Amino acid sequence: MNDFLAARSQMALSLGFHIVFSCIGMVMPFFMAVAHYYYLKTGKDVYKNVTKAWSKGVAIFFATGAVSGTVLSFELGLLWPTFMKHAGPIFGMPFSLEGTAFFIEAIALGFFLYGWNRFNRWFHWFTGVVVGVSGLVSGILVVAANAWMNSPAGFDYLNGEYLNIDPIKAMFNDAWFSQALHMCIAAFAATGFAVAGVHALMIVRGSHVAFHTKAFRIAAVFAAAAAILQPLSGDLSAKDVAHRQPAKLAAMEAHFHTEKGAPLIIGGIPDEKNKKVDYAVKIPGLLSFMVAEDFNAEVKGLDAIPEENHPPVAVTHYAFQVMVGLGMIMLLISVLYFIGLWKKKQWLESKWLLKLFVIATPLGFIAVEAGWTVTEVGRQPWIINGIMRTADAVTPMPGINYSFYLFSAVYISLAVIVTFMLYRQIKMVGKLYDTPSSTFLINH
Structure with a gap:
């Protein structure tokens, strides 16, 4: 493995590992806050116990996410010094603001974890909300920095110099x-x-069913609502990619030839040598409609882009197909769940619906990893789209492959440790809420 590939692989591993903790850190505090709100309004101890159980999970992921995020910050400077030399003064503001948001999140989390019976109960709840809001803001700021790499702005690039910087x-x-x-x-x-999915599994197994049912319903509503909204945001994002990064869109869709009435390609195996896609399902004109709301609109293919600027087509296409495919599965499950909430109340306690959520447990994170693969691989060969090539930004320091092997071992170890801690936390739930399973009926 050469140093360039090792640097890219290490960055991909670090980002792929960190993004899981980032997502959980952005979202779980909101679940926690909703459960806490229900406890304050109803006085039912089950909601208090759900809140406390989730808060321990938030603490675990916060600590691990802080470590992995710090590593990413150092890697930007160590692996890509040329990039940071020029880009740092331009897009450094969202990173500095993200540090502030992280600082607020850490303080609020400390208040929440140790504030039980010490603060006014509504102020205590508010600190949990602050954890969620600051985590969400932190994530948005980091994504804004990444978006700058896809759509560079705020400077003039003249004769190799970055001038008139506007952060x-x-x-x-x-x-x-x-x-x-x-x-x-x-x-x-x-x-x-x-x-x-985790709580659905415990319900199916008959373990502390009342506790897990309350937790499942809070998480399921959030999940289902997001899965239904996601295609709308995906359409908006894809239209932006089509406008600003036509090479990425062409790689996503394995669209080799510029044409009017471009078909939407589902599945298939891209043949980059012969510029075609084998074994694909093609829907005539649909790609043109999705890009320009016109079935006859012209969509730029890879043939309109210099070959040295082509992204890796196969990886980008497969990742995009995985992301969309899993998104459609989650959308279907979400529609079924909302039908259950609206008309088929008996579905909510049926094992078949719970098992669908169990099966879907990892799908969202697989889709997230696939989506980031599309974002990063689809931008290649650029680290700053159209301005700086990734190969020109890498460190000249030798031996990066050994660093990659070391970091791989560290991340694998962290994954094992975090998995063990979460497993132990789930097993300890019974100590928080020890109600016999027979008190809750599950329809077969």
């Missing part, structure tokens, strides 16, 4: 809103399905 314009670049919206909704869907 505000850089932060609020043309891609930040669509990308941040898509990521936030994805975080709610992924975390919601993961949490709902």
Whole structure:
């Protein structure tokens, strides 16, 4: 493995690991706050116990996310010094503000964890809300920085120099809103399905059913609402990509040839050598309609872009198909769940619906990882779209492959430790709420 590939692989591993904790850190505090609100309004201890159980999970993920996020910050400077030399003064503002949001989140989390019976009960609840809001703001700011890499703004690039820098314009670049919206909704869907799936599994097993049912319903509503909204944000994001990064869109869709009435390609195996897609389902004109709301609109293909600027088509296409496919599965489950809430109340206690949520437990995070693969791989060969190539930004320091192996071992170890801690936390739930399963009926 050469140093360039090792640097990219290490960054991908670090981001792929951190994004899971970021999503949970952005979303779980809102679940916690809703359960806490129900406790304050109803006085039912089950909601208090759900809140406390979730708050311990939030603490675990916050600590791990802080560590992995710090590593990412150092890697930007160590692995990509040329990039940071030029880009740091331009898009550094969202990172500095993200540090402030993280600081507020840490203080609020401390208040919430240790504030039981010490603060006014509504102020205590408010500190939990602050944890969620600051975590969400933190995520949006980081995504804004990434959006700048896809849609650089806030400077003039003349003769290899970055002039007339405007950090505000850089932060609020043309891609930040669509990308941040898509990521936030994805975080709610992924975390919601993961949490709902774990509680659904415990209900199916008959373990402390009343406790897990309350927790499941809070998480499931968030998950289902986000999954239904996600295609709308995805459409907005895809239109932005079509306008600003036509090469990425062409790779996503394996669209090799510029044409009017471009078909939407579902599945298939891209053949980059012969510029075609084998074994795909093609829906005539649909890609043109999705991009320009016109079935006969022209969609730029990879043939209109210099070959040295082509992204890796196969990886980008497969990742995009995985993201969309899993999104459709979660959308279907969400529609079924809302039908249950609206008309078929008996569905909510049926094992078949619970098992669908169990199956869907990892799907949201797999979709998130696939989506980030599309975002990052689809931008290649650029680290700053159209301005700086990734190969020109990498550190000249040798031996990066050994660093990659070391970090891989560290992240695998962290994943095992976090999994063990969460498993132990779930097993300890019974000590918080020890109600016999027979008190709650599950219809077969």
